[in-house]
Amino acid sequence: MxxxxxxxxxxxxxxxxxxxxxxxxxxxxxxxxxxAMRVAIGDFDSVxxxxxxxxxxxxxxxxxxxxIKDDTDGQSAIEKAVSLGYDQIEIIGGLGGRVDHELIxxxxxxxxxxxxxxxxxxNLIKAYPVGxxxxxxxxxPYFSFFTDSSAVLTLIGFAYPLDRRTITYEDLYTVSxxxxxxxxxxxxxxxxxxxxxSRDEKKDS
Numbered sequence: 001m002x003x004x005x006x007x008x009x010x011x012x013x014x015x016x017x018x019x020x021x022x023x024x025x026x027x028x029x030x031x032x033x034x035x036a037m038r039v040a041i042g043d044f045d046s047v048x049x050x051x052x053x054x055x056x057x058x059x060x061x062x063x064x065x066x067x068i069k070d071d072t073d074g075q076s077a078i079e080k081a082v083s084l085g086y087d088q089i090e091i092i093g094g095l096g097g098r099v100d101h102e103l104i105x106x107x108x109x110x111x112x113x114x115x116x117x118x119x120x121x122x123n124l125i126k127a128y129p130v131g132x133x134x135x136x137x138x139x140x141p142y143f144s145f146f147t148d149s150s151a152v153l154t155l156i157g158f159a160y161p162l163d164r165r166t167i168t169y170e171d172l173y174t175v176s177x178x179x180x181x182x183x184x185x186x187x188x189x190x191x192x193x194x195x196x197x198s199r200d201e202k203k204d205s
Contacts, residue, residue, distance in 0.1 A: 003038065003086040005077045006030055008093030022059065023077045026093055031058040041077050043067040072101050078108050078116060090117045110148055113192035124197040128188055136183045140197035145174040151191045157184030
């Protein structure tokens, strides 16, 4: 089951036939678009009371968090999605804002490898567990691999291949790799690996 957690959104990232969890102003965005939500969650300290009424109309459940808390609204939304049994969790609006929140979201992706995806117009980020993983070029042609501890990585079909190379959190050379063809394989033998896929900013024609 897939759910999109909307911290903030643009019209181009709306998908049909998908469950939604709205986070604070992301919930208001969805409500204003008439999109039903499984859950709306946040402290809603930046949302007017009349806007909160609109959010309640479009959400099966509204969870109003105490603004004095240890977790971010996005973190609470991810943990709620996990508790509801979603195995595909896509976060929209979790990048490009406050750096501290962005870092938390990246760490949450590492905490839930294979489940949590961060996406915006230029980036697609996901942690992968130990195993063999096939990737295609798609819309995000640049591949960067990171670990928060250590990993043993093999890259096949990439412009810069690796053969059972041990990488640590200090290594930075695994950035901006590309596929030689349409598909490639990476083999991860130890600990989750964070794959940041990206593309250059589109120029106005």
